[in-house]
Amino acid sequence: MGPSGRGGAGHPALADTQPGVFWLEQPGRPAPRPALHAPTDADLVIVGGGYSGLWTALLAKERNPDRDVLLLEGGRIGWAASGRNGGFCSASLTHGEANGRARWPDEYDTLDRLGRENLDAIEEAVTRYGIDCDFRRTGELTVATAPHEVDWLRDAAAVGGGEFLDRDAVRAELDSPTYLAGLRDPDGTALVDPARLAWGLAAAAESLGVRVAEGTRVSGMSRDGDGVRLETHTGAVVRARRVALGTNAFPSLLRRVSLHTVPVYDYVLMTEPLTPQQLDAIGWHSRVGVGDSANQFHYYRLTADNRILWGGYDAVYHYGRRVDPRRDQRPETFEKLAQHFFETFPQLEGLRFTHRWGGAIDTCTRFSAFFGTAMGGRVAYALGYTGLGVGATRFGARVMLDLLDGRRSEVTELEMVRRRPLPFPPEPVAWAGIQLTRWSLARADDNAGRRNLWLRTLDRLGLGFDS
Ligand SMILES: Cc1cc2nc3c(=O)[nH]c(=O)nc-3n(C[C@H](O)[C@H](O)[C@H](O)COP(=O)(O)OP(=O)(O)OC[C@H]3O[C@@H](n4cnc5c(N)ncnc54)[C@H](O)[C@@H]3O)c2cc1C
Secondary structure (H helix, E strand, C coil): CCCCCCCCCCCCHCCCCCCCCHHCCCCCCCCCCCCCCEEEEEEEECCCCCCHHHHHHHHEEEECCCCCCEEEEECCCCCCHHHCCEEEEEECCCCCCHHHHHHHCHHHHHHHHHHHHHHHHHHHHHHHHHCCCECCCCEEEEEEEHHHHHHHHHHHCCCCCCCEHHHHHHHCCCCCCCCEEEEECCCEEECCCHHHHHHHHHHHHHHHHCCCCCCCCCCEEEEEEEEEEEEECCCCCCEEEEEEEECCCCCCHHHHCCCCEEEEEEEEEEEEECHHHHHHHHCCCCCEEEEECCCCCCCEEECCCCCCEEEEECCCCCCCCCCHHHHCCCCHCCCCCCCHHHHHHHCCCCCCCEEEEEEEEEHHHHHCEEEEEHHHCCEEEEEECCCCCCHHHHHHHHHHHHHHHCCCCCCCCCCCHHCCCCCCCCHHHHHHHHHHHHHHHHHHHHHCCCCCCCHHHHHHHCCCCCC
8 A cells, every 4th residue: 555645744543542552451451470589390381471381381281280380471471462463363374375385385285274273272272261352263354455466366266265356345345445356264364352362371271270470581591400490580590391482572592593583563553443333334244354465464353342453564673683662652653554544444534543552573584483492302492473473372382392292293293393494694684684675575565566686586595574
């Protein structure tokens, strides 16, 4: 979507917007669990209280109820990506079918099946543990807003990626004058309330006996006999037989993976609730989650109280790989997002945004998670979800547990699990390369999708940058 003619500073719909994460500010946030201050030990210590850590805790106990499991979270449960995302819980383990087929053509069908089983298992766990996270298996609608994207969607439909919808059919599903075509996947995506999913997973894990400490950042990790010693910034020392790292975009406790991901900031706006008349004006009766098809894409969805979450487009990398809460706000991106919103839904002129926020995603050069072990198999990690980790983190948890248990399984034998992506280069090369890539992707969007020499070279090397 190109820049609109709207000029001036400050979109009027942003006038009363609060900086803050809508999902985390809802009623029902659990009180913080106490930090760990005394030394302790555990069979399995999990670092990180986002979905990666929480699923690992839950599955570890389901597999072996006698295992003593301790989860250490540096901030609050779900405060980071897991509590602030768009809530698209996708079956895809590979950041979409095209990326998966290009990288693992021989095992893509297996990855697709494992991803669908993973999403079914999430739905089943949500029901079994009574997690109140507004889980709705709406599927997903991908829309074309530029002529060349229509062909992409037609091609995707031809290889089983969903049902192709022409302009009238897509506008009957959701009415925007910018839509030229759509691709409807019926059940490969569920929408969730992301923070409530994290809170519910923590409660479920605790109900099975997992100990959870918040406000307990792990500052160092070393071998200790046949186990691992973890130091925390509270001063408590923990001895673990095994460690699972679910630390996402934050600095890794393992030097060997520190160059494999970069934190990329993604931004979101939330509207006030729509009236029934406003909902009728856009006809969003199926409540399907939507994404557009450009390189710089938007994603959007309804909440339980009929707000629209509208995010994406800019994917911002800041020099030096730092995760910094000050980066959660970016006025120029919010302006752009507001403009694009009303270009997409002119029927909603006058609607206001109430919340604006951003967060870091862990981008790797293959756009999908990678896995591994360290310290002679005592420590496992799963990282690099690149903006599509709501569902895939449960799969990552399963992989980490199999690796830590020394178990050869269907998942540990996958090429996707055995091979790791190429790292990003150190600064300043990483910054320069990512800026050039972002610029090239934006140009491709404005140029009928044509990829320049830089992007074609990256494609040939199997490298890239995405959000
Ligand atoms: C704005 C935004 C929108 C997104 N939208 C979607 C979407 O719609 N669909 C989708 O699939 N994905 C989306 N994502 C990505 C998705 O949210 C993540 O892939 C997923 O939440 C990753 O979960 P995680 O547990 O690995 O990481 P996190 O949720 O980031 O959790 C990591 C945790 O580890 C803790 N930690 C780190 N280091 C330490 C340490 N040393 N000691 C103790 N604790 C530590 C952190 O405090 C943090 O709580 C989005 C992300 C963002 C930011």
